[in-house]
Amino acid sequence: MTVVERPVDVRSGTIGTSPARPDGVAKAQGAFEFSSDISADGCLWGATLRSPHPHARIVAIDLSAAWKIDGVAAIVTAEDVPGVMHYGLISQDQPVFASEVVRFVGEPVAAVAADHPETCRRALDAISVTYEVLEPLLDPEAAVDGSFAPIHPAGNVIRHQRIVHGDPAATGDVVVEGTYEIGMQDQAFLGLEAALAIPDPGGGGVELHIATQWIHEDRGQLAACLGLPVEQVRLVLGGVGGAFGGREDISLQVHCCLLALRLSRPVRMAYSRAESFLGHVHRHPASIWMRHHATSDGELVKLEARFVFDGGAYASTSSAVLVNGVTMAQGPYRCPNAEVDGWAVRTNHLPCGAMRGFGAVQACFAYESQMDKLADACGLDPVEIRLRNAMRTGDELITGQPVLNVAPVERCIRDTDALPLPDEPVGGAVGPDGSVDAMKLPGGAGLTAEASDIVRGIGWGVSIKNLMYSEAFDDFSTARCRLADGVATLKFATAEVGQGFVTIAQQIARTILGVDEVRLDRIDTGIGSAGSTSASRQTWMSGGAVDAVCRAARERMFEAVGAAHGVEPVQLAVDGTDVVDTMGELRIPVAEATAGIEIDETVEYHHPPTEALDENGQGNCHTAFAFVAHRAVVDVDPTLGLVKVVQVATAQDVGRALNPLSVIGQIEGGIAQGLGLAVMEEIIQVDGEIRNGNFTDYLLPTFLDMPEVVATLIEEPDPHAPLGAKGVGEPPTISSTPAIVAAIRDALKQVDGVGKPLTRVPVRPADICL
Amino acid sequence: MSGEHFTLHVNGADREVRDSWLGESLLDVLRDRLGLVGAKGACEQGECGSCSVLVDGSLVCSCLVMAAAAVGRPIVTVEGLATPGAPTDVQQLFVDAGAVQCGFCTPGLVMAVHDLLDRVAQPTETQIREELAGNVCRCTGYGRIIDAVRQVAVARRDRTGSAP
Numbered sequence: 001m002t003v004v005e006r007p008v009d010v011r012s013g014t015i016g017t018s019p020a021r022p023d024g025v026a027k028a029q030g031a032f033e034f035s036s037d038i039s040a041d042g043c044l045w046g047a048t049l050r051s052p053h054p055h056a057r058i059v060a061i062d063l064s065a066a067w068k069i070d071g072v073a074a075i076v077t078a079e080d081v082p083g084v085m086h087y088g089l090i091s092q093d094q095p096v097f098a099s100e101v102v103r104f105v106g107e108p109v110a111a112v113a114a115d116h117p118e119t120c121r122r123a124l125d126a127i128s129v130t131y132e133v134l135e136p137l138l139d140p141e142a143a144v145d146g147s148f149a150p151i152h153p154a155g156n157v158i159r160h161q162r163i164v165h166g167d168p169a170a171t172g173d174v175v176v177e178g179t180y181e182i183g184m185q186d187q188a189f190l191g192l193e194a195a196l197a198i199p200d201p202g203g204g205g206v207e208l209h210i211a212t213q214w215i216h217e218d219r220g221q222l223a224a225c226l227g228l229p230v231e232q233v234r235l236v237l238g239g240v241g242g243a244f245g246g247r248e249d250i251s252l253q254v255h256c257c258l259l260a261l262r263l264s265r266p267v268r269m270a271y272s273r274a275e276s277f278l279g280h281v282h283r284h285p286a287s288i289w290m291r292h293h294a295t296s297d298g299e300l301v302k303l304e305a306r307f308v309f310d311g312g313a314y315a316s317t318s319s320a321v322l323v324n325g326v327t328m329a330q331g332p333y334r335c336p337n338a339e340v341d342g343w344a345v346r347t348n349h350l351p352c353g354a355m356r357g358f359g360a361v362q363a364c365f366a367y368e369s370q371m372d373k374l375a376d377a378c379g380l381d382p383v384e385i386r387l388r389n390a391m392r393t394g395d396e397l398i399t400g401q402p403v404l405n406v407a408p409v410e411r412c413i414r415d416t417d418a419l420p421l422p423d424e425p426v427g428g429a430v431g432p433d434g435s436v437d438a439m440k441l442p443g444g445a446g447l448t449a450e451a452s453d454i455v456r457g458i459g460w461g462v463s464i465k466n467l468m469y470s471e472a473f474d475d476f477s478t479a480r481c482r483l484a485d486g487v488a489t490l491k492f493a494t495a496e497v498g499q500g501f502v503t504i505a506q507q508i509a510r511t512i513l514g515v516d517e518v519r520l521d522r523i524d525t526g527i528g529s530a531g532s533t534s535a536s537r538q539t540w541m542s543g544g545a546v547d548a549v550c551r552a553a554r555e556r557m558f559e560a561v562g563a564a565h566g567v568e569p570v571q572l573a574v575d576g577t578d579v580v581d582t583m584g585e586l587r588i589p590v591a592e593a594t595a596g597i598e599i600d601e602t603v604e605y606h607h608p609p610t611e612a613l614d615e616n617g618q619g620n621c622h623t624a625f626a627f628v629a630h631r632a633v634v635d636v637d638p639t640l641g642l643v644k645v646v647q648v649a650t651a652q653d654v655g656r657a658l659n660p661l662s663v664i665g666q667i668e669g670g671i672a673q674g675l676g677l678a679v680m681e682e683i684i685q686v687d688g689e690i691r692n693g694n695f696t697d698y699l700l701p702t703f704l705d706m707p708e709v710v711a712t713l714i715e716e717p718d719p720h721a722p723l724g725a726k727g728v729g730e731p732p733t734i735s736s737t738p739a740i741v742a743a744i745r746d747a748l749k750q751v752d753g754v755g756k757p758l759t760r761v762p763v764r765p766a767d768i769c770l
Numbered sequence: 771m772s773g774e775h776f777t778l779h780v781n782g783a784d785r786e787v788r789d790s791w792l793g794e795s796l797l798d799v800l801r802d803r804l805g806l807v808g809a810k811g812a813c814e815q816g817e818c819g820s821c822s823v824l825v826d827g828s829l830v831c832s833c834l835v836m837a838a839a840a841v842g843r844p845i846v847t848v849e850g851l852a853t854p855g856a857p858t859d860v861q862q863l864f865v866d867a868g869a870v871q872c873g874f875c876t877p878g879l880v881m882a883v884h885d886l887l888d889r890v891a892q893p894t895e896t897q898i899r900e901e902l903a904g905n906v907c908r909c910t911g912y913g914r915i916i917d918a919v920r921q922v923a924v925a926r927r928d929r930t931g932s933a934p
Contacts, residue, residue: 024865027873030808030848037807190812190874241874273813498872661868668911695817703899706912
């Protein structure tokens with residue numbers, strides 16, 4: 001891994017350095033408390049009964065046998081929901097428990113509380129539900145064309161969005177088209193869903209300790225379903241073992257609180273891995289048709305596209321995923337004319353929602369596959385076609401929105417291209433004794449054909465990602481800063497899910513306030529919302545809030561120093577850990593400047609408003625954009641269809657790296673998930689039933705699957721970002737997938753001069769060798 | 771539930787387990803009956819390594835070992851490696867090298883890395899990758915973990931002054 005050179009004249013622990021995470025040692029010692037580690041005296045265990053059918057009418061539920069089991073304390077069904085019966089992030093269409101109809105395999109039907117998880121399991125087995133099985137809607141096209149009767153009162157189309165831009169009748173000299181499929185990917189965060197609900201003594205409210213991405217959104221949905229005022233529902237962030245979008249929706253929150261409130265006792269719930277695959281939303285499978293028109297020189301003239309996202313049984317964030325897909329269908333390229341139609345539809349598959357990349361992933365696999373086709377048709381190489389069309393600041397999206405951010409697409413491509421190719425020869429280096437390292441061959445030890453059959457390919461992927469929320473959503477984050485005796489204490493509700501916001505919050509405070517010690521208060525609903533840890537938004541939004549609140553606290557400090565020393569506060573500045581008079585001699589340590597005084601400020605940071613899209617999909621709907629390029633090198637065994645990713649090179653537009661080591665962590669981790677989608681990861685459903693809901697059959701990249709990553713950070717501070725820093729979490733995942741697939745195509749083309757289209761991810765061995 | 775009663779030897783001390791159910795895994799007994807929650811459950815079928823502990827000096831997935839089968843065999847969990855706030859070299863370099871993000875896989879990986887470096891003081895990169903391939907991390911993409919392992923190996927070699 002290579003990183004840009006940077007000056008090292010900054011104070012340790014401030015912005016631009018890479019201090020240790022404040023929770024790092026506790027995590028490495030096993031002492032950090034994850035939500036699954038939290039217990040309480042006298043607490044019971046909760047568990048969920050789930051539907052075995054993708055679509056069925058509930059005829060009867062018989063709880064009598066379950067009630068007879070020793071140790072069972074409570075059983076709840078839809079009849080026991082005291083508040084509203086449905087929840088959902090954008091539209092409230094998902095029942096707390098199915099009452100009349102079940103719409104996916106795994107939908108909750110009842111929950112129990114008992115003295116031990118094993119008692120819970122037996123109680124669930126003893127609940128008898130009589131179903132009348134209905135025909136499931138499994139073909140998304142039948143939802144689009146209206147040929148299947150509605151499976152939900154809200155209908156089978158969650159959202160249709162059309163985009164018409166420029167001259168839809170425009171044509172190009174060169175036309176390429178294709179249809180691309182993206183499989184369903186799972187977030188597969190390691191820390192399973194878990195929570196502890198503690199009812200208030202004497203009744204009334206409840207406190208929920210939960211691993212989630214957005215405690216305030218959970219609180220609102222929870223309070224509505226529990227029929228409680230929002231103030232009586234308090235959330236505390238339990239330690240979060242990864243998220244990647246999969247914790248943005250309600251899973252066990254309502255069930256756990258409902259049981260605890262009913263029993264007036266603490267209840268904890270913890271999903272198994274099998275249940276986790278059913279209990280959270282996934283990345284949308286999608287089918288995308290695209291037709292690109294270009295001049296014979298390879299300049300884009302028009303994009304035509306049709307997207308169908310399979311949203312599964314409930315809406316979740318499908319409508320926003322759709323908008324991301326269609327509005328970024330052109331990729332990071334200028335395209336003056338467009339006609340795009342997109343649908344997000346309801347089926348009896350597992351519900352889909354947020355996952356890292358959120359709609360941009362699906363679009364990118366399609367448009368980057370098309371760019372390679374276009375390069376072929378124009379006789380250009382993959383780098384040249386991308387450079388000719390690379391978006392620049394001021395260029396328009398097909399929504400008519402100008403890209404006002406720093407847009408170093410050309411530099412992303414050129415800097416990636418300049419990174420060294422792997423030293424390793426095809427199939428790995430031959431040892432002094434003539435042997436090859438089998439672990440470096442596609443398929444690893446014992447699985448591969450002759451090393452001499454292995455072919456190396458190189459492929460490209462470049463992408464655009466919107467940062468923050470879109471379509472007129474009032475997106476904000478809140479932070480509080482107390483400053484006394486040279487110590488800053490920050491409070492925010494920002495969900496720390498592993499990304500390291502806790503570290504950069506401290507760095508920002510050290511930089512702005514000149515303090516060394518920054519304490520972090522508990523992350524809970526005792527302060528205003530921070531918004532979700534998603535959409536690559538927390539560095540910008542909560543970083544912006546922490547930056548703003550620290551500046552407000554610094555003003556109070558300057559006022560106090562000014563009053564005490566007869567200096568105008570505007571003359572004062574922080575230099576290192578001192579307050580200095582820029583026009584005079586005064587220099588006092590911040591610890592002294594804040595001795596005996598208590599500064600306490602709270603600030604909300606909002607990004608500028610965005611607009612809704614009109615009926616032609618026109619409008620300034622997004623807040624900001626980030627860009628990245630990926631170049632993948634793969635070794636392919638064309639006979640067995642096996643792939644070894646040898647290297648991924650990348651240059652990423654990060655604005656400003658507040659913590660370079662954290663940025664590298666996001667880049668490498670994001671590429672791993674992009675690699676997973678390219679060649680390994682897919683939830684398989686047959687007749688609406690998941691067939692690989694476990695880590696034996698759902699394949700995750702291991703140490704042996706991940707290649708060397710070489711990266712360079714493009715630091716052009718964005719003038720619109722509070723700290724110049726763009727979100728960095730999602731881009732690595734987006735274009736690494738098409739880069740790897742393009743590299744496989746390149747390798748296969750060398751074998752027979754024709755190759756394979758590889759229009760579907762993940763690419764399976766049969767797609768390569770049959 | 772059931773009245774199984776046995777004693778486990780964990781981190782150098784005898785720990786009584788009362789009222790256990792015979793089928794309980796070592797992971798569940800460590801976590802839910804002995805309060806040692808450092809070992810994590812993430813797959814429950816030996817695929818991810820988050821629950822790694824040493825039994826009789828061998829690295830095992832504690833989700834696959836019945837607790838009752840570990841009677842009379844010394845068990846070491848992540849809590850037994852060092853006292854709180856005084857991390858081992860592996861733990862400290864995991865933090866310093868950026869190998870910790872969400873941290874859920876970290877205790878299992880720390881156990882696996884100690885075990886690896888106790889057996890192979892100076893592993894090659896392929897050895898590191900192969901030996902740790904039973905531990906899944908979803909956050910880091912493994913790059914910084916490999917870097918941390920290398921740094922520990924180098925620091926130990928420099929400390930002992932042995933030839934590379």
